[in-house]
Amino acid sequence: MNKLIILVGLILVSCGKKLPVTPPDVITEKTLHDTDDPAIWVNKNDASKSIVFGTDKDTEGAIYAFDLDGKIIESKTIRGLKRPNNVDLEYDFQxxxxxxxxIMAFTERERQQIRLYTVPDMKPLDNGGFKVFTDATMPEANLPMGIALYKSVKTNKFYAIVGRKTGPKNGYLYQYELVSDSTGVKANLVRKFGEFSGKKEIEAIAVDNQNGIVYYSDEGHCIRKYYAEPSKGDKEIYCFGGEYFKEDIEGIAIANYPNNSFLIVSNQQAGTFNIFDVETNAFIKEINLGTTETDGCEVTTEALGDKFPNGLFVSMNDDKTFFFHDLKKLNLQ
Incomplete structure (x- = not known):
């Protein structure tokens, strides 16, 4: 069965078959400059009041906050940032x-740092920012781009896994433990890991907390898969999927269900998304959600009130907006 699915997928990719478009339920209000990467905060008290955050990647950039109607929530938006690139969220940080x-973490590329804020009150925890890649010697190797937060089921520790504009063939990603004590919150480097093909760059990073796995897009090469737990070592688990992409492999979202889980990955220049099985890494299908040149995407399988009762998929579009799709429309199950 898997061989048949793979064969059909290869035929569709090689023939450039135009897929039918599944239109979004909501298109957000426009940002000022250049949308890039979203994150979804699920309000545990009232899921209908959940917030979608999205980066506006510019020298005078911002982290925008949107309600589920796609309207900008100005009181939750963080402005005055220097090229915020990617953003991620995690729950119940001690x-x-x-x-x-x-907490919400994002990269601020032009200041060579990551930022850490509380959600939803949007208070900084980082005393102005945590510098990253401070030992880098290559040009642009100290410019952070991708970020993913990891909460360890095993130890309950919190980590930020950070990528950059360029870097070495080994040790491209840095993993920082986020630690809070009487003096405040710190980001302590615990390891350097991750191979790099050298073909393009690495931006999109996503962590599957449930299975303790980190995925990242080696853009012109493959989706790389590693253990997120530092104690599990730095050996690559798998490098897969590159043959299904027209050019750049971009944003990664992980949809976890009780009986199966899926990777949703942006096939940027094709204007589509490729779906993979988390357990087997097998290609399942390609879908068209109407976006173009998508960088980042995010998903939650939790019901978000009447607006998105089946969960929510958010993806960046190149007209300064984000698209919201009810997750059921992706037909994952």
Whole structure:
């Protein structure tokens, strides 16, 4: 069965078959400059009031906050940033003995740092930012781009896994543990890992907390798969999927269901998304959601009220917007 699916997928990719478009349920209001990467914060008290955050990647950039109607929430939007690139979220970070907070992390490329804020009150936890790749010697190797947060099921530790504009063939990604103590929050480097083909760059990173796996797009080569837990070592698990992409492999989203899970990966120049099985890495299908030149994407399988009762898929479009699709329309199950 898998061989047949792969063969059909290869035929569709090689023939450039035009896929039918599944239109979005919501298109957000426009940002000022250049949308790139989204993240979804699920409001545990009232899922209908969840927030979609998205980067506006420019020298005078911002992290925009949108409600589920795609309207900008100005009070939750962070402006005055220097080229924010990618963004991610995690829940229940232990800030002190009595307080847990949800956190949002994003890269600020032109300041060579990552930022850390609480959600939804949007308070900084980083004293202005955590510098990253401070030992880099290659040009542009200290410019952070991709970021993913990882919460360890095993140890309950929190990590930020960060990529950059360029880097060495080995140790391209840096993993920082986020630690809170009486003096504040710190980002401590715990390892350098991840192979790089050298063909283009590495931007999109996603972590499957449920299975302890990190995926990232080696853009002109493959989707790379590693253990997210530092104690599991730095050996690559798999490098797969490159043959299904027209050119750049971009944004990665992970849809976890009770019985199966899927990778949704942007096939950027084709204007489509490729779906892979998480367990087997097998290609399943290609879908067209109407976006063009998509960089980042994100997904939640949780119901978000009446607006998105089946979960939500968010993807960047190159007209300064993000597209929202009810997850059922992707026909993953």
């Amino acid at each position: 800030l002190n003995d009595s307080t847990k907070v949800d």
